[in-house]
Amino acid sequence: MAPAAGTVLPVLDEPAAPCCPPLTERPLTAGEAERTAAMFKALGDPVRLRLFSLVASHEGGEACVCDISDVGVSQPTVSHHLKKLKAAGLLTSERRGTWVYYRVEPGVLAAMGQLLTAR
Amino acid sequence: MAPAAGTVLPVLDEPAAPCCPPLTERPLTAGEAERTAAMFKALGDPVRLRLFSLVASHEGGEACVCDISDVGVSQPTVSHHLKKLKAAGLLTSERRGTWVYYRVEPGVLAAMGQLLTAR
Numbered sequence: 001m002a003p004a005a006g007t008v009l010p011v012l013d014e015p016a017a018p019c020c021p022p023l024t025e026r027p028l029t030a031g032e033a034e035r036t037a038a039m040f041k042a043l044g045d046p047v048r049l050r051l052f053s054l055v056a057s058h059e060g061g062e063a064c065v066c067d068i069s070d071v072g073v074s075q076p077t078v079s080h081h082l083k084k085l086k087a088a089g090l091l092t093s094e095r096r097g098t099w100v101y102y103r104v105e106p107g108v109l110a111a112m113g114q115l116l117t118a119r
Numbered sequence: 120m121a122p123a124a125g126t127v128l129p130v131l132d133e134p135a136a137p138c139c140p141p142l143t144e145r146p147l148t149a150g151e152a153e154r155t156a157a158m159f160k161a162l163g164d165p166v167r168l169r170l171f172s173l174v175a176s177h178e179g180g181e182a183c184v185c186d187i188s189d190v191g192v193s194q195p196t197v198s199h200h201l202k203k204l205k206a207a208g209l210l211t212s213e214r215r216g217t218w219v220y221y222r223v224e225p226g227v228l229a230a231m232g233q234l235l236t237a238r
Contacts, residue, residue, distance in 0.1 A: 023172040024180075024228065033169040041163025049159065050152040053142040061143075064131070072149070109143065109235050116232035 021118045038040035039112060042088035047073055048081045055082075055091060056104045141236045158231060161207035166192055167200045174201075174210060175223045183218035 020032050028036065043049050050071055055063045065078050074083075082102050085091045091102045139151050147155065162168050168191055174182045184197050192200075199220050204210045209220045 013145065023175040024223070026172075026176050028169050028172040030165070030169065032173070037163050037165040037168045038218070044156050044160025044163040046149070046152040048155040050147050050149065051155045053145075056142040058143050080182040087163050094199045104143070112120040113232045113235035116235060 010043060010066035014089050019111060020115050023115055024117075036112075036115065039088050039090060039108070042085050042090055045081070046075075047071060048085060051081050052085055052090060052104075055085075056109070062101045064101045066099050138230060139234050140165050142234055143236075155231075155234065158207050158209060158227070161204055161209055164200070166190060166196075167204060170197060171209060171223075172198050172203055174204075174221050175228070181220045181222035183220045 020028055027073050041046065043052060051068065054068055054071070060118060065075055065082070068078050082091065082093075082100075086093055086102065090105055090108055092105050093100050093102050095101075134230050139147055162171060170187065173187055173190070177186060184194055184201070187197050190197065201212075201219075202211065205212055205221065209224055209227055211224050212219050212221050214220075
């Protein structure tokens with residue numbers, strides 16, 4: 001439903017993956033597992049994982065399709081995978097001129113890393 | 120091929136996921152991504168991720184199917200998922216009496232956690 005004119009929308013600044021304590025600390029709840037598995041699943045494809053690492057390690061912490069040329073898949077396929085990573089909450093994007101620039105969602109790496117920290 | 124009698128077999132103690140530097144440091148190679156994506160994929164299913172957290176956080180760091188009852192899937196399904204986690208190199212198993220006990224492959228959590236560490 002569209003908000004009524006003048007309605008102040010709540011700011012949804014909930015971090016994307018502030019989810020969970022280390023996996024060694026306690027079992028995840030069904031809800032936590034649902035949310036978090038979607039992120040792992042997005043990284044569970046070799047091309048997508050490689051693209052994620054390309055964006056994460058790119059100069060300035062961001063990259064556009066124009067920066068990516070050596071992963072052995074076409075530019076539309078690269079775009080498709082980057083959109084999936086964004087949909088999973090792993091990347092954010094911003095259009096600047098012709099290109100959409102992607103960067104790693106702040107906090108996501110830290111949160112996922114914490115999840116995988118041994119107690 | 121079976122080894123000849125008296126042949127000393129090489130010890131395959133290659134850690135399961137010593138793979139890679141932090142994703143923010145440099146892009147993964149195709150080979151690194153292939154190996155690592157398989158682990159993320161194994162955690163990319165909500166039930167499997169939950170089971171992994173159950174094993175990882177269980178008393179003594181190990182659990183058998185007999186310890187797992189509240190994830191809403193049947194025991195054969197639990198067994199199936201635990202085997203998949205083992206095949207991905209995330210769990211090890213040991214049969215003791217009637218039950219197979221699973222524990223988190225040492226080093227795997229640390230290696231995956233390091234991969235997801237921000238620079």
